[in-house]
Amino acid sequence: MLIASGVVSAPLRSALASALLTLVASAARAAPVVEAEPSRVVLGPKARVEITVRDAGPGLRGAVSVGTLAPGPQAEGVQRFIWTPPADARAPVLVLLAFWDVEVPTLSDITVLGLPCAGRTELAIDTEPFAKVTVEVAGSRFGPRKADGQGRLRVPVEVPPNIHEARVVAELSDQSKVRVLPLTTTPSPWLLAFAPEKSADHRPVRALILVPDTEESPGTEVVAEGARVDIEQQAPRRLLVRVSPGSSVQRVPVAARTLDGSVRAIGTLEIVPPPAQALAPSEPPPPPRPLRWDLGGAVGGFVGGGANSGPAAAVTVGLGLPSLPLVVELEVGVRGASMSVPMSPLGIQRSSLLVVPVELALRWEALSFRNLRLAVRTGGGILFGSHRLESTFDTAFTEGALGYEIFAAVQAGLAAGPVEPYVELRGSLATMSTAHLDAHPGGGVFLIGVRGGFE
């Protein structure tokens, strides 16, 4: 495992031998922490490295000098990437990876990881017939193998990046002979990345250039066609430049090269139209409200003038509309009223009325401040009634009665855990009449209730 932090500027050769190699930016601020597993790899079709990035913000970006960096499995507070080499890569290389989480980074915002990748090859060796041959590459031993009668043999070896020679030890009887075999290697590519990735409407972008520690000639220059390049920040083997595209170009080819003109990295900066206003950073839309039910009950009374007054109660079932602060409610209630009238000279005439309102309502949850909630209701429905006439002078009589009510109301509630006590003040137009009844069991209705919600 390799953790990218601190400063490494020494030559890489000794680090390779210890199997721990990294280049890390000096972090003036909390740059992302990056780990690689395994910390070194041998190139081949199965080569695969998992990169773990911690302490990164939501705008994390990664860049790599060779191969492909693909998103891996995510976890809480951790972002993972899978690095795979190019399919045809066989030569030893030091792969550079860089991570940052700000749109316009400085060098201190960037965490750099060096991933040494060894290449497999077979060394063709000419030595004494039947000699026992051992090959040493960067401290690792391969063999021994026995030469044939002509003194020829092939020994498979793994060559880390920036290793230029192998020691061949041939043993025959009591003699031992050591030869140094030169290895042909190519320099590892540099990392060239743009931040942001594209230029919006020819705005300047930063170009990050990272040079491997294996580079023998660290001198660096950046050239761009159709753009001006200004150095913004530089450190050993790291360079941050400002690329300002010309107004007439659609893309800007950029190359990073050594001072002697050897190109180590190339890239193309794309020019894109400016982002639409709608794409400007804004508050994310609230998540859609799930379908929700609530059940409530209330008691109170009504006053409608004259004898139109009495107790009232209601049970309400509500269905909240998704993504809207509206609740469709079915309310079933009960109200009562009665009166007693002296009818001289007959006696006392009494009338009692029991009303069952069955109504549909729409509740708008208009305001919510901390635990306080204010809602507006409107609705209407049918009033089913039972009317009874009885007196001291004639026979009692009971009849059914129908009516209607339309109403508007305000509700004030106090959310208290799973339940919400509330009060409601309702103004209603209610009427109920038969050949023997003229009543208005509505008017002003005051209710105190409680409701509970469930999803």
Added chain:
Amino acid sequence: MNRARWLIVLAAALQACNGGTLPPPNIVSVQPASRPASASGEVTVVLDAVLPTVANYGANSATIDDTLVLKIGTRPFGPTRWTDGGVVADFLPSVLPEGQYDVTLALGDGRTATAEGAFTVTQGAWPNGYSIDPIPSETSGVPFGVTLRANGPAIDGGFGGTVFLTVPGATVTPTISGQFQNGVRVEVITVTGAGNRRLVVTDLVSNSAQSNPFQVQ
């Protein structure tokens, strides 16, 4: 189409639940249910009815139509308004011939009830005649008393019926006397119409008598 039909059915069903028809009235009893034609006295009819009432909650009032017409046979009986919880007691003179009579009730909203043959009038025992004590001169329109006497075969307890009162050439009130007690009735009458008059009494079986001529001034 089906939906519209269902709506119509639903509306009709709801409307059927709205309001109620008042039940017809009932004549519960007639006491006494039978009486001789020559007898008079109080008859009590007990009624049962829901009076047409409208309860107005807004005005905190009720409106009741308590008018009625109660008849025994064709003769109106009792007051024309509901009284005493439907117990109607009234004086019935001896004016109904022998026979069975329906008792009928008509309320103000048109509902009616009939108790068929609920009142029976049996054969009466009538006096042979009547006599009227002498009447002095009287003043027109001023009440005065007259004594009426039933004559003839003895009747147990005396004649207890009533007689019709007339004054030819003038008007007299009442036109039916009160109940005789032990064959005698003192009636206060009013004669309107000046002149030389006679009071004539007649019962249901046409026994009659007339007073002395008296001057009405």
